[in-house]
Amino acid sequence: MEHKKYVIRQISVFSENKPGRLAAIAKALQEEGINILAFSIAEADGFGVVRALVDKPQKAYEKLSGIGFNVAFTDVIAVQMKDVPGGLYEIARILGEGKINIEYSYAYSGKDAAVLILRVDNVDAAISAIRNGGGTLLESSLFQ
Amino acid sequence: MVMFWDEKIETLKGKDLEQLQLKRLKWTLSQVRNVGFYQQKLKEAGIRTADILKLDDIRKLPFTRKQDLRDGYPFGFFAVPLSQVVRIHTTSGTTGKPTVVGYTRRDLESWAELIARNLTMVGLKEGDIFQNMVNYGMFTGGLGFHYGAEKIGLTVIPSATGNTRRQIEMIQDFGVTAIHCTPSYAMHLAEVAEEMQAELSTLRTGLFGAEPWSDAMREELEHRLGVTAFDSYGLSELFGPGVAFECPERDGLHIWHDSYLVEIIDPASGEVLGPGERGELVVTPLVKEAMPLLRYRTGDITMLLPDGCPCGRARKIARITGRSDDMLVIRGINVFPSQIEHVLLRIPEVGNQFMVYVDRVNHLDEMTIEVEINRAHFSGELADLARIQKKVVRELRDTLELRTTVKLVEPGSLPRFEGKAKRVIDRREGV
Numbered sequence: 010m011e012h013k014k015y016v017i018r019q020i021s022v023f024s025e026n027k028p029g030r031l032a033a034i035a036k037a038l039q040e041e042g043i044n045i046l047a048f049s050i051a052e053a054d055g056f057g058v059v060r061a062l063v064d065k066p067q068k069a070y071e072k073l074s075g076i077g078f079n080v081a082f083t084d085v086i087a088v089q090m091k092d093v094p095g096g097l098y099e100i101a102r103i104l105g106e107g108k109i110n111i112e113y114s115y116a117y118s119g120k121d122a123a124v125l126i127l128r129v130d131n132v133d134a135a136i137s138a139i140r141n142g143g144g145t146l147l148e149s150s151l152f153q
Numbered sequence: 154m155v156m157f158w159d160e161k162i163e164t165l166k167g168k169d170l171e172q173l174q175l176k177r178l179k180w181t182l183s184q185v186r187n188v189g190f191y192q193q194k195l196k197e198a199g200i201r202t203a204d205i206l207k208l209d210d211i212r213k214l215p216f217t218r219k220q221d222l223r224d225g226y227p228f229g230f231f232a233v234p235l236s237q238v239v240r241i242h243t244t245s246g247t248t249g250k251p252t253v254v255g256y257t258r259r260d261l262e263s264w265a266e267l268i269a270r271n272l273t274m275v276g277l278k279e280g281d282i283f284q285n286m287v288n289y290g291m292f293t294g295g296l297g298f299h300y301g302a303e304k305i306g307l308t309v310i311p312s313a314t315g316n317t318r319r320q321i322e323m324i325q326d327f328g329v330t331a332i333h334c335t336p337s338y339a340m341h342l343a344e345v346a347e348e349m350q351a352e353l354s355t356l357r358t359g360l361f362g363a364e365p366w367s368d369a370m371r372e373e374l375e376h377r378l379g380v381t382a383f384d385s386y387g388l389s390e391l392f393g394p395g396v397a398f399e400c401p402e403r404d405g406l407h408i409w410h411d412s413y414l415v416e417i418i419d420p421a422s423g424e425v426l427g428p429g430e431r432g433e434l435v436v437t438p439l440v441k442e443a444m445p446l447l448r449y450r451t452g453d454i455t456m457l458l459p460d461g462c463p464c465g466r467a468r469k470i471a472r473i474t475g476r477s478d479d480m481l482v483i484r485g486i487n488v489f490p491s492q493i494e495h496v497l498l499r500i501p502e503v504g505n506q507f508m509v510y511v512d513r514v515n516h517l518d519e520m521t522i523e524v525e526i527n528r529a530h531f532s533g534e535l536a537d538l539a540r541i542q543k544k545v546v547r548e549l550r551d552t553l554e555l556r557t558t559v560k561l562v563e564p565g566s567l568p569r570f571e572g573k574a575k576r577v578i579d580r581r582e583g584v
Contacts, residue, residue, distance in 0.1 A: 051535045
């Protein structure tokens with residue numbers, strides 16, 4: 010299915026909220042020569058999930074699991090945003106009108122444009138809605 | 154088929170049993186008169202040996218507490234000259250001075266007999282290969298089981314503790330059929346065996362003791378190690394392990410009636426409780442030569458069970474649910490760590506290891522439980538973790554009737570205990 014090329018594997022790492030855990034993750038990725046393209050930390054009561062888009066997700070998964078981290082893959086999509094006022098609104102409106110719920114999201118501003126990473130409740134429906142609404146999805150091959 | 158090591162004594166009943174017990178109680182009373190502490194206590198209480206005419210008269214005798222033994226450090230409770238003491242053990246002095254226990258040659262023989270009965274009772278016999286994975290030093294569990302196991306002709310591997318991978322290799326290479334260790338170490342052993350993808354196909358029997366463990370943990374251990382698990386009870390003041398043991402019915406522990414007189418008391422008032430009432434186990438050993446004791450307060454919480462076990466043996470106590478001194482009182486509610494363990498074992502999303510921290514915040518007790526997320530149940534979503542956390546809080550509340558704070562921690566990050574587990578850290582002041 011052609012939607013598949015837009016589905017990006019994010020690594021999600023369970024981490025206790027204490028000093029040094031992020032450093033341990035980052036160091037492990039560096040040792041394997043894995044580049045982090047985007048990342049965020051979500052925090053709850055005393056623990057959190059470190060989410061990252063990396064260029065070699067399988068290798069990252071194996072390395073982090075190997076040193077004891079609890080790692081899972083999560084499917085996300087990446088949408089190009091215009092780096093101007095209203096850029097986010099455009100994407101959010103499309104998803105809202107398509108009744109797609111955003112579970113979480115993080116963004117980065119690249120050289121050419123800003124990119125919005127989205128975890129949504131229905132990946133397929135979100136991809137359709139964005140494409141029909143005139144948005145630009147980034148293919149996973151650009152990252153991975 | 155029911156197997157006995159000493160069928161006559163193990164199934165002794167009625168008058169015959171009472172006569173034997175009374176005779177031995179009187180002997181013990183004469184033996185303690187060699188101990189300064191008891192001379193003093195009996196004098197204060199105005200008790201002469203002639204005052205003990207029936208078994209119930211034991212209630213006239215004074216209690217002995219662990220603190221009394223500590224005060225007698227090192228040899229104050231020996232009733233024989235040191236030259237007749239052929240072995241000394243001491244308990245770990247975690248809460249004060251260590252407690253010293255001594256054994257005459259006959260004591261060691263009596264003790265090995267009791268272990269022989271226990272091992273035979275659970276079906277072990279010549280041809281079984283027995284790995285004894287407990288400390289062989291000052292802890293009584295090592296040598297205690299060792300001599301009893303040799304007595305009945307088991308092939309004994311005195312592997313002691315530590316180096317779990319090596320322990321697993323030996324189980325595999327030697328075809329071990331029976332193991333003895335603490336239940337927490339057994340859990341660790343199961344974890345490591347699973348990591349190594351090691352089959353423990355020869356194992357059939359697991360003897361677990363030295364700390365209280367739940368029925369849920371029994372199921373878990375039986376499932377993961379492929380054993381039938383038996384509860385073992387003892388304490389060094391009463392020789393060591395082997396005081397009471399589960400028979401194949403696994404519905405309570407037979408406490409050897411010819412060697413130990415049992416009472417259950419209210420730990421607060423000292424009042425003797427009836428069958429079915431839960432309280433502190435008080436034991437008067439009947440055959441101890443080097444270190445006889447009167448009404449020793451074990452601090453262990455249990456109750457007497459009705460007679461009539463299908464195996465033919467008598468006098469049973471319930472499995473220990475905790476110690477009168479590890480019972481936590483949180484905002485007026487009694488909590489046993491074994492209850493927490495029981496709850497966690499029911500929740501597949503978290504592991505079995507845990508730590509309990511008790512603090513006082515704004516004059517209120519707060520209990521925090523750290524538990525590991527189960528690797529296989531991590532979805533990658535924060536919301537799912539929050540749901541698991543809430544579930545643990547809810548299940549703990551339902552069982553303990555207490556609100557707790559639950560912290561999810563990373564798999565493998567909590568301490569693993571090879572000896573007695575120390576899972577509770579009470580940080581309240583002035584408790």
